[in-house]
Amino acid sequence: MILRLLRRDTLSRRIALTIVAAMLASLALNALFVQVAGIWARPPIERTGLLEQIAITSKVVQAAPVSLRPQLAEAAGSSMLHVAWSTHLADFGLPASGMRFKSGRVPALQQQLGDEHEVQVLNPDDWPSGSPQGRYVALVQLLDGSWLSFTPSERSWGLDINMRIAVIIGLGLIATLLVAWVATRQLANPLQRFAHAARRFGGDLRAPPIDVEGPQEIRQAIIAFNTMQAQIQHFIGERTHMLAAISHDLRAPLTRMRLRSEFMEDLDHQRKLIRDVEEMQSMINAALAFFREDTLPEQTTAFDLSELLQTIIDDYRDQHIAVDFTGPAHLVYHGRPLGIKRVIVNLLENATKYAQHPAITLSADSHVICIEVSDEGPGIPEADLQRVFDPFYRLEASRNRHTGGVGLGLSAARAIVREQGGELTLSNRHGSGLLARVELPRTR
Numbered sequence: 001m002i003l004r005l006l007r008r009d010t011l012s013r014r015i016a017l018t019i020v021a022a023m024l025a026s027l028a029l030n031a032l033f034v035q036v037a038g039i040w041a042r043p044p045i046e047r048t049g050l051l052e053q054i055a056i057t058s059k060v061v062q063a064a065p066v067s068l069r070p071q072l073a074e075a076a077g078s079s080m081l082h083v084a085w086s087t088h089l090a091d092f093g094l095p096a097s098g099m100r101f102k103s104g105r106v107p108a109l110q111q112q113l114g115d116e117h118e119v120q121v122l123n124p125d126d127w128p129s130g131s132p133q134g135r136y137v138a139l140v141q142l143l144d145g146s147w148l149s150f151t152p153s154e155r156s157w158g159l160d161i162n163m164r165i166a167v168i169i170g171l172g173l174i175a176t177l178l179v180a181w182v183a184t185r186q187l188a189n190p191l192q193r194f195a196h197a198a199r200r201f202g203g204d205l206r207a208p209p210i211d212v213e214g215p216q217e218i219r220q221a222i223i224a225f226n227t228m229q230a231q232i233q234h235f236i237g238e239r240t241h242m243l244a245a246i247s248h249d250l251r252a253p254l255t256r257m258r259l260r261s262e263f264m265e266d267l268d269h270q271r272k273l274i275r276d277v278e279e280m281q282s283m284i285n286a287a288l289a290f291f292r293e294d295t296l297p298e299q300t301t302a303f304d305l306s307e308l309l310q311t312i313i314d315d316y317r318d319q320h321i322a323v324d325f326t327g328p329a330h331l332v333y334h335g336r337p338l339g340i341k342r343v344i345v346n347l348l349e350n351a352t353k354y355a356q357h358p359a360i361t362l363s364a365d366s367h368v369i370c371i372e373v374s375d376e377g378p379g380i381p382e383a384d385l386q387r388v389f390d391p392f393y394r395l396e397a398s399r400n401r402h403t404g405g406v407g408l409g410l411s412a413a414r415a416i417v418r419e420q421g422g423e424l425t426l427s428n429r430h431g432s433g434l435l436a437r438v439e440l441p442r443t444r
Contacts, residue, residue, distance in 0.1 A: 014215055018183040025175035030168060050081065050138065054150050055103075055112035057083060058140045061148055073148060082151040089120075092149050094137060098122040103140075117141060190214030194222055199421065199441075201229055250284055283408075300420075305333040305340070305369065309360055312344055321352055327362025333369055335440065339416040343424070344373065346409045347436045351375035355433060364442065371438040379428040388426065389414050 057076045064072050073085035086092060104115030118141035127134035138150040190213050197210040209226040212219050258277050264270040306328055313323045333340075344360070351358035355377020363370045380388060387393050391411045414424040422440040429435050 014183065014187060018179060021183070022176040022179040025179050026172040029171040029175050050136075050150065050152055051106055051108040053081060054138050054140060054148075055109045057150070058117070058142065058148055059112050061085060062142045062144075066144075066146075069146070080152060082149075084149040084151075085146060086149070087146045089139065089141075089147050092137075092139070092147070094122060094139070094149075095127055097126040098137075098139075109140075113140070117143075187215070190218050190222075194218065194225070198225065251281070254281055254284070300335055301337065302332055302334045303337045305331045305371075306362060308337055308341060309344065309362060309371070312341060312348070313360065316348065316352075316358075321358075323348065324357075324359035325362070326359070328364075331362065331364055331369065333440065333442075335420050336416075339420070340440075343413040343416050343438060344371065346413045347373040347438075350409070350436075351377070351434070354378070367442055369440045369442055371440070373436040373438075374429060374433060376429075376433040379432060379434045380426065382428070385426050385428075389424075 057073075061069050061072050061076065069085045073083045077083040084092065099121045101119055101121075102115060103109035103113045103117040103119050106119070109117070109119065120139040120141075122135075122137040122139075124134040124136065136152050140148045140150070142148065193213075194210060197207065201207045207229070209229060210222050212222050212226075214222070254277055258274065261270050261273045261277065264273070307330070309325060309327070313325055316323050348358055348360075351373060352375075355375035357376040359374050361370075361372040361374070363372075389410050391408055410424075410426075417424040417438055417440070420440060422438060425437050425439075427435050427437070
């Protein structure tokens, strides 16, 4: 059971492996520090392995004539151990502190020198604080009262206990942070791609499914999301095709009604019936156009939003309609230019039909691009600011078949904006006029 759980790529398995890897990395760094830093724990000289060599050298020098002892001591030295002989201890220039004991206390010295030789040991801590000469020194007094000095040349600077604890903690933190950084990146990358794909689906209902990757829990979430996305896409497709088919099928009975109205004798009722039939045909044609565009989606691309708005303004200028513009000269946006153009044109058409002095303001920050279309006119009653987005809803006072279309413009405009992950809202300006605000996310 445990082996099966370890073989599965789950979040708990990755967390456990991260902890184990952090511990191993911490131990490895500490072991490397011990090897590279020398005798960093300051062991006493009895545990350095030099006492056996000191005992043998002392015995040999002690047996030699006094005149030969300096040369013999120098010859006994090596790259790892410096040996010097002197008749007086003060000649070595060493601090008076240190540990004194008889050679009989140390088995390695007792075996070669016996029990009566005086031995003095200096550790790095016995030197004045901060002294660059701090090192290990072993002094052995020979039977005639002269002294031999033994100084190892290896690194023996060491660290005190507080510094050692700080180094151990620091290396443990470094190892943990490194392992955690690598592990979290491996874990976060699938989550980031999952979140990006989810945001993309919010702005593009036809987005492809997400690649299944990552630990078992994330894979299950991705599979569930892909299933939900497929169901939503299927539902929207079926709804669109059904409504388009219904709108198309309504054309036939309307055509028959129009033909039959030609044989009506009451001309007043005939005109009313023809007007109603034409209005219904206009609504059906608008609905079919809306559904047709929904089934033929525009591909997203990078384009200059400022230039697109300037092009729209130039088109209105050719119609002798002045539209003010405020905003940057260039602003790149990744989206559907024809859809954005349709939205802005729809808002400007409303502004020019029912108000005056239309204007466009373009602004952006690091997250959102905002396009505001404003006018100076009667505005819209507060109770109708949301209802005007309902399909086929019209403000009866001015929006009829001849002046206001069939009531699909704002509904289609909001659908286009929401398909790109944005939002379209309406609000009355202070004083007079209407403000239409289009907010688009900056995905790139």
